[in-house]
Amino acid sequence: MTKNKRLLKLVNLAVTQSFEKGKLNIKKVTIFVTGFKKLPSNQAIFALSEYLKGIKRVVAEHTAIIESPVKLSDVEINKIIKPLNSSFLILNSEFKVDPSLLGGVKVKIGDTVLDHSVSRKIEQVRKKITGNI
Amino acid sequence: MNDVLKDIEKQLDSLKTKAVKENVGTVTEVGDGIARIEGLSEVQASELLDFGNGLFGIALNLEAYNIGAVLLGDFTYLKEGDTVKTTGQILQVPVGEAVVGRVVNALGLPIDGKGPIKSTKKYPVEKIAPGVITRKSVSVPLQTGIKAIDALIPIGRGQRELIIGDRNTGKTTIAIDTIINQKDVICIYVAIGQKTSKVAQIVAKLEQTGAMEHTIIVSATASDPATMQWLAPYSGTTIGEYFMDQGKDALIIYDDLSKHANAYRQMSLLLRRPSGREAYPGDVFYLHSRLLERSARLNEDYGGGSLTALPVIETQAGDVSAYIPTNVISITDGQIYLEGDLFFAGVRPAVNVGLSVSRVGGAAQTKAMKSVAGRLKLDLAQFRALQAFAQFSSDLDPQTRSQIERGKRITEILKQPPFSPVALEDQVVILYAATNGYLDEFPVEKAREFEIQYLKALSLREKKLMAEIADKKVLDEKLTSQLEKFTKEFIKSFSKINK
Ligand SMILES: Nc1ncnc2c1ncn2[C@@H]1O[C@H](COP(=O)(O)OP(=O)(O)OP(=O)(O)O)[C@@H](O)[C@H]1O
Ligand SMILES: [Mg+2]
Numbered sequence: 001m002t003k004n005k006r007l008l009k010l011v012n013l014a015v016t017q018s019f020e021k022g023k024l025n026i027k028k029v030t031i032f033v034t035g036f037k038k039l040p041s042n043q044a045i046f047a048l049s050e051y052l053k054g055i056k057r058v059v060a061e062h063t064a065i066i067e068s069p070v071k072l073s074d075v076e077i078n079k080i081i082k083p084l085n086s087s088f089l090i091l092n093s094e095f096k097v098d099p100s101l102l103g104g105v106k107v108k109i110g111d112t113v114l115d116h117s118v119s120r121k122i123e124q125v126r127k128k129i130t131g132n133i
Numbered sequence: 134m135n136d137v138l139k140d141i142e143k144q145l146d147s148l149k150t151k152a153v154k155e156n157v158g159t160v161t162e163v164g165d166g167i168a169r170i171e172g173l174s175e176v177q178a179s180e181l182l183d184f185g186n187g188l189f190g191i192a193l194n195l196e197a198y199n200i201g202a203v204l205l206g207d208f209t210y211l212k213e214g215d216t217v218k219t220t221g222q223i224l225q226v227p228v229g230e231a232v233v234g235r236v237v238n239a240l241g242l243p244i245d246g247k248g249p250i251k252s253t254k255k256y257p258v259e260k261i262a263p264g265v266i267t268r269k270s271v272s273v274p275l276q277t278g279i280k281a282i283d284a285l286i287p288i289g290r291g292q293r294e295l296i297i298g299d300r301n302t303g304k305t306t307i308a309i310d311t312i313i314n315q316k317d318v319i320c321i322y323v324a325i326g327q328k329t330s331k332v333a334q335i336v337a338k339l340e341q342t343g344a345m346e347h348t349i350i351v352s353a354t355a356s357d358p359a360t361m362q363w364l365a366p367y368s369g370t371t372i373g374e375y376f377m378d379q380g381k382d383a384l385i386i387y388d389d390l391s392k393h394a395n396a397y398r399q400m401s402l403l404l405r406r407p408s409g410r411e412a413y414p415g416d417v418f419y420l421h422s423r424l425l426e427r428s429a430r431l432n433e434d435y436g437g438g439s440l441t442a443l444p445v446i447e448t449q450a451g452d453v454s455a456y457i458p459t460n461v462i463s464i465t466d467g468q469i470y471l472e473g474d475l476f477f478a479g480v481r482p483a484v485n486v487g488l489s490v491s492r493v494g495g496a497a498q499t500k501a502m503k504s505v506a507g508r509l510k511l512d513l514a515q516f517r518a519l520q521a522f523a524q525f526s527s528d529l530d531p532q533t534r535s536q537i538e539r540g541k542r543i544t545e546i547l548k549q550p551p552f553s554p555v556a557l558e559d560q561v562v563i564l565y566a567a568t569n570g571y572l573d574e575f576p577v578e579k580a581r582e583f584e585i586q587y588l589k590a591l592s593l594r595e596k597k598l599m600a601e602i603a604d605k606k607v608l609d610e611k612l613t614s615q616l617e618k619f620t621k622e623f624i625k626s627f628s629k630i631n632k
Contacts, residue, residue, distance in 0.1 A: 012197065053171075057198065111172035113155045113218075121150035128148045129141055 004046065011036075011047050015054030022062040022089045024055070061110035063092040067117075068105045071097055080105060084114075160184075160215045161199065163208060166358040167403045168217075171199045176219050179259050183218045184211055191224060191364075194404050201404040203360040205240060223259055226368045227252035228375035233319060236336060236350040239365040241372070244352065245336075256375055258367045262426035269432035271466075274497040275384065275441050278314030278554020279307060281484045281547040284506045284564055285513075286469055289497030290318075290382050291430025291439040295461055297446045297453065298471030302483050304445050306551045307469065308386045309335060311443065313344045314554035318441075319376045320348040321385040323369035326362050326392030329354045338552065355392075359403075362396035370427050373440045377429070380436035385428070389445035390421060394457045411456045421457075422464045467491040481548055486513055499606040501561045504613075508568040509543065516540025535573065542572040545580035558602040559588050562616060565608070571620055579631050587623060595619055 014032045018025055036047040064081055066072070072080075072095065081090055088109050098106070103118035158172030168190060176182070182190040182202055188211060194201030204211070205224070226241030231252035236245035243250050271289030288294050296304045312320040322339075324332045332352050339345040349372055353365035366387050376383040387393065394417055401414035409415045421444075428442035444465065446458050451473065453462065462468055467490045476483035498506065515536050523529060523537050546567045549555065555563075563584050566572060572583055591599055598615050602608060608616070 008197075054198075057171075108157070111157050111174050113157050114152065115155065116152040120153065124150045125145065125148065128144055 007043060007047055008050060011050045012054060014051060015058060018055060019058055022058075022091050024059070029055075057110075059092075062089055063094060063109065064088070064090045065094045065096065065108040066105060067096045067098045067101060067108075069097065069099045069101045069103060071095075072105075080107065084109070088112075156219045158200070158217045160211060160213055160217060162213065163204075163211050165403050166204050166208065166360045167400070168202050168204055168208070168211065169199055170202060170217050173200055173217065173219060174198075176200060179223055181220045181222045181224050183220050184208075184215065185218075186210065189220075189224070190217075192219075194406065203363070203400065203404075205360065205364070223257040224364075225255035225257050226371050227254065228256045228372050229254045232349050232372055233347065234345055234349070236352060237368075239351065239353045239357070239361040239368050241351075241368055254375070256371045258364070258371045260371065260374060260427065262423070263429045263431060263435070267429075267431050267435045269430050269437075271430055271493045271497050273382075273430075273439075274494070274499055274502075275311075275318065275382075276314055276557055277307070277311040278556070279310055279482060280549055280555055280560050280564065281482055281486065282307070282469060283498075283557070283560055284502060284509055284547075285486050286467065286484070286489045286491040287494040287498040287502070287506075288441065288443075288491060289430075289494045290441050291428065292467075292491070292493055292497075293425050293428050293442040293444065293465040294491060294494070295444050295446060295465040295468040296471070297448060297458060297462070297468050298483070299448050299451055299473045302471040302473055302476045303481060303551075304447070304471055305331075305335070305388055307471075307482060308388060308443055308445065309338060310552060310554050311384070312339065312348055312386070313342050313552060315344070315347060315384065317382065318347070319373070319381060319383045320344070321351060321369045321373050321383065322348060323351045323353075323366050323385065323387050325353055325365055325387065325389060326355050326396060327388065329356060342552065359396040359399040362393060363400055366390075366393060366424055370424060370440070374427060377431060377438035377440040378436065380431075380438045382439045382441070384441045384443070387424075387442070387444040389447050390461055391445075391447045391457055394420070413456060417457070418460045418464075421461055425461075425464050466493045479548075480544065481550075484547075487517055499557065501602055501606045501608045502557065504608045505561055505564040505568055509564055512536070512539055512543055512568055516543070538573055538577075539567075539570060541577050542580050543567050545577055546572070546584060548581070556603065557606065558599050559591075561602055561608060562591060562599070563587060565613075565616060566620055569617075569620075571624055574624075574628065575631055582631065583627060586627060587620075590623055591619065 018028050018032060036044055036051060039047060064084060066077055066080060077093060077095060081093055084090055101117040101119050104116045106117045107114045156173055156175040158170040160168050161171050162169035176192045178192060178195055180192045182192055184190055188204065188206050188208060190202040190204045192200050192202050227250050229252045231250050235243055235250060238244050271291050273290045275288045275290045277283055277288060296307055298304050312322060332354055336350060339348055351365050351369040353361040369385055373383040373385045394413060397417060397420055398413050406414045425442055425444065428440045430439040431437060444461060446461050448458055470485045470488040471483045472485045475485060519533055519537050546563060566587060572580055575583060598612065602612060
């Protein structure tokens, strides 16, 4: 248990060091991965899977996933992303069409969601009327 | 119909829909009422989580990048990969007059089939206990209607008195009797990990005696998930706190905290928390102390309300030194100790008066009761000391013998059947008769008959005297001499038929 905890700390440190200003440093990744592979196999599996999770997490923190009911042009997407860079460091973006939003946009960055969709506003109206949380 | 529409219109006018920013996570594991979640980097301990589709949870284990949460409700449709949101709130339960008379679950939702609870007020289930400056020491009695307790282990409003004993020794009966005996006190009975049939019996009993009118039952039975059993006492306390804040007196019973600790242990193992003594998690002491700390008597500046707590603990073979019993003993203001041996010997309620204490309740005992209780304690203590060696010697000196005989009659008078609480004035006069030796000339088997006839005669012929004791709550010289005169008369007529 405690052994795993110490290893986990190490892995998380490796995760932070694998990035430079939000960008993945491939050289460092190779170094860390080779290092983890040298551990006894059960620890190596644990370390590598946690490391991969960590990398994915950090990448997600710099990726904006934009959803809207209709397809948006690159210009429109950039218009959405630009102001977000004041509080996030966005390096990649993905776009998804989600008709259930009805209108507006929804942006997900890491574990933060900015919901500006029509369906969400309708939901707020519903709550106001029924008084339910 | 038009009114409804207008109402909705008005509400919508004041509503501004807005874009929302929220913190989300992903479910990575579900099972046994517990979920593990990745993400939710901004979550706070005990925060309410929204799993969607009406399912909520409470965030408990906060680790670096993942958390453990307990699920409140039907989680059959929750699966890996589902999204969770923080709500910025702590779980709340409905409180207020609308809850009185109802049976609710750990979330405060009705389960008695009597329709929704029309309460507009909600309180968070976790609250900081009242501070020292808001509190006042105990000074008003909480009458249980049980002679042995009111006379020897008196409880004051705002006190925390533990009911402890093996299984089937009458713990629940004492709690229910106390509820039945209340008039101006709102009672909350929290059933934790009991059989559903037992809870149903309790509800039926309270309804039959009319006590349900001032009672709320919070039920998390053995068939409910451990997480609900863990939550129930906090919800019950929250309901009680509301009344305390309103300046009222409330009483809460936790039946029982042993099962509560077990539910918490089960939950903690599922959350993969490290366990300590008796496999309980390390913070099990804090689990109960932060619950019982919330019982208090507030001073006048804060409304003067109170919340009295009667936690119940079940022991194994009378062992009070096990982990959970010692913990709870150390955070209560005394304990009522019930003993299996006494119970089987027919001493019921099976209170061991030697091992039971009430550390603060004495200050709250009425003068009338005090005037008989002092003598009673002394007589019983001597009786206990002599009893042991009376078994060995056949020729005792007359004084010793009379002390033993007195003790036997007092023990008989302290017996009491379930669900028949005795009024204060009745308790005072019968204990007066017993401690002053008026029963000594009759056989021990006649003691119960004596009590019944004596109280009946008093209620018929000395209405004023009894009303005065009930009202002034004292037994002064004038009243004592009146009572003495009556008792002597009564003895004459009673001995004619019962010698
Ligand atoms: N004062 C009493 N006189 C006679 N019988 C009693 C008395 N008190 C309790 N009993 C009986 O003893 C039995 C057990 O009582 P009770 O359920 O209150 O005990 P308990 O300690 O709460 O039990 P459990 O461990 O099952 O919770 C019941 O059948 C009850 O009627
Ligand atoms: Mg019981």
